[in-house]
Amino acid sequence: MKKRMFWMLAVVIAFIAIIASVKTFQIKAAMAQGASYQPPPEAVTTVVAKTDEWNTNLNAIGSVAAVQGVTVAADLPGLVQEIGFTSGQSVNQGDVLIRLDTKQERAQFAAAEAQRELARLELARTQALLGKSLISQSTYDTAAATFKSADAGVGQIRATIERKTIRAPFAGVLGIRQVNLGQYLAGGAPIVSLQSLRPVYVNFTVPQQEIGLVSVGSGVQVTSDALGQPEVGRIAAFDSVIDEATRNARVQAIFDNRSGKLRPGMFVEAQIARGARTTVIALPVSAISYAPFGDSVFIVEDVKGPNGKSYRGVRQQFVKLGGSRGDQVAVLSGVKPGEEIVTSGVFKLRPGAAVTVNNKIQPGNNPAPKPENS
Secondary structure (H helix, E strand, O other), X not given: OHHHHHHHHHHHHHHHHXXXXXXXXXXXXXXXXXXXXXXXXXXXXXXXXXXXXXXXXXXXXXXXXXXXXXXEEOOOOEEEEEEOOOOOOEEOOOOXXXXXXXXXXXXXXXXHHHHHHHHHHHHHHHHHHHHOOOOOHHXXXXXXXXXXXXXXXXXXXXXHHHHOEEEOOOOEXXXXXXXXXOOEEOOOOEEEEEEEEEEEEEEEEEEHHHHHHOOOOOEEEEEOOOOOOOEEEEEEEEEEEEOOOOOEEEEXXXXXXXXXXXXXXXXXXXXXXXXXXXXXXXXXXXXXXXXXXXXXXXXXXXXXXXXXXXXXXXXXXXXXXXXXXXXXXXXXXXXXXXXXXXXXXXXXXXXXXXXXXXXXXXXXXXOOOOOOOO
């Protein structure tokens, strides 16, 4: 019995040993196969790096503002009796825009004038009597004070009548009329916008590190789809503080605006000349892999694999970037002319990844693109 159990135990142990050896062989084979596995190459587009001459203009987004601009409003309440302008009209300083009804004030003015005339006559009589020592000095002082009060009352009503004639505070171009004839206007009610358009300001911001490269009087050129031809002006002033949130400085440029096409609130692109042209390598923006720890590109070259064989792969290269124009960005360092740079498919690459180049469809690489719907 014991001999039989011994042989059964030996058979079981031998079976387990055989199964273990087979599984060990299978696992080692799978590990060897996994170590030698090469993922399929990623499809990318590339461009050969070459040098280019770029000017060192500083680009900024600006907004047009009037040198003088107000919304003309009613000073006192009243009915609109006369409208002396049309929407979009050019006016000079002092031109009448609105006259409010002043019938009541004119009646009060006539009564005040009569009261002043009576006070003047009374003052003249008391002055004659004072010269003959027939009245006291206090009686004369009372008559003089009464006349001054009546005269001030006349001046007050005259000022009220004048304030109901609303004039242009400066020369400029009117906006769209916001009142109608016979309409009752409350005090402070808007009437029309008045903007002085020659000259105008363009306000924009520049990074704090760029402030030392521009100065008051530097030339500025602005462009916009609404302008046609660029407008040329000069920097007039810098703000005295730096924005703590953006670390940008507010800059104000002044333009003659002879064409009159620059209008307050208009969006424009400003260019500031800050030096001579510089040599850079221009790459499509899509070629740059942006990251907090540094910007980089992927360079296509021959890479040696673990098995010692070479294949077309990529090397990640950190770069220093400059300005941009259109679809391109300037690379100041990190890339050499003649190197093949990946321009699309960057997001799916890693250092050493195998790639296959297909340049049938290339990403935008135009320094001055003109979109169809612009």
